[in-house]
Amino acid sequence: MNRSRFLGLFQSGFGLLAITPSLFIACKETEFVAPELSEAELAYLDLKNKTKETGFHLEGKTLSIDLTHEKYSQLQTVGEFVNDLEHYILILRKSVEEIVANSNCCPHLGTINQWSYDGSKFRCGNHGNSYGTSGLNGFSGCSSGRNSGQLKQYPTERNKDIVTIDLSS
Ligand code: FES
Structure with missing residues (x-):
């Protein structure tokens, strides 16, 4: 693997890490809540x-x-x-x-x-x-x-x- 390809992969991985927290927040917000029954x-x-x-x-x-x-x-x-x-x-x-x-x-x-x-x-x-x-x-x-x-x-x-x-x- 040459240096520029390695840097390219690293940067795309870093980009994913950078958006991961917002994915977790989105999951929390859509968490299933059972409806209350009468x-x-x-x-x-x-x-x-x-x-x-x-x-x-x-x-x-x-x-x-x-x-x-x-x-x-x-x-x-x-x-x-x-x-x-x-x-x-x-x-x-x-x-x-x-x-x-x-x-x-x-x-x-x-x-x-x-x-x-x-x-x-x-x-x-x-x-x-x-x-x-x-x-x-x-x-x-x-x-x-x-x-x-x-x-x-x-x-x-x-x-x-x-x-x-x-x-x-
Ligand atoms: S027992 Fe029912 S009609 Fe006589």
Whole structure:
């Protein structure tokens, strides 16, 4: 290597060294900062994690279900329902916005597994009685002998595709 080539390389290296500090400053300024999540977003992520295996998470009398899990995915369609025999509830996609949860215990004689839905009422196939879904306050009690009225309804809350059902009442 001749002297002038060596000096040329040295000068270009020195030039790079001279701009390097400004490169570091630029990197610091564009450092990734995670966005702060709201409490609702954190609660949602927590429940997504807790429901990912079984589709649900039960904490005391509070049941959370994930509408994207195969166990509950029917509820993405209006008019469809899931008879959740494990938790004794009928969960109905009543409209685009509304998901309701009712007791699956028939007010007549307590049958839990013969339900169909006709678009406005649940019908128990055991003796053919039909019941509405609006029993948040007044309802026909489980196995009370009533052959009409409303099924007991449980309060629900929705956070994106997670539905939380309060079974305490
Ligand atoms: S048990 Fe349901 S209609 Fe009789």
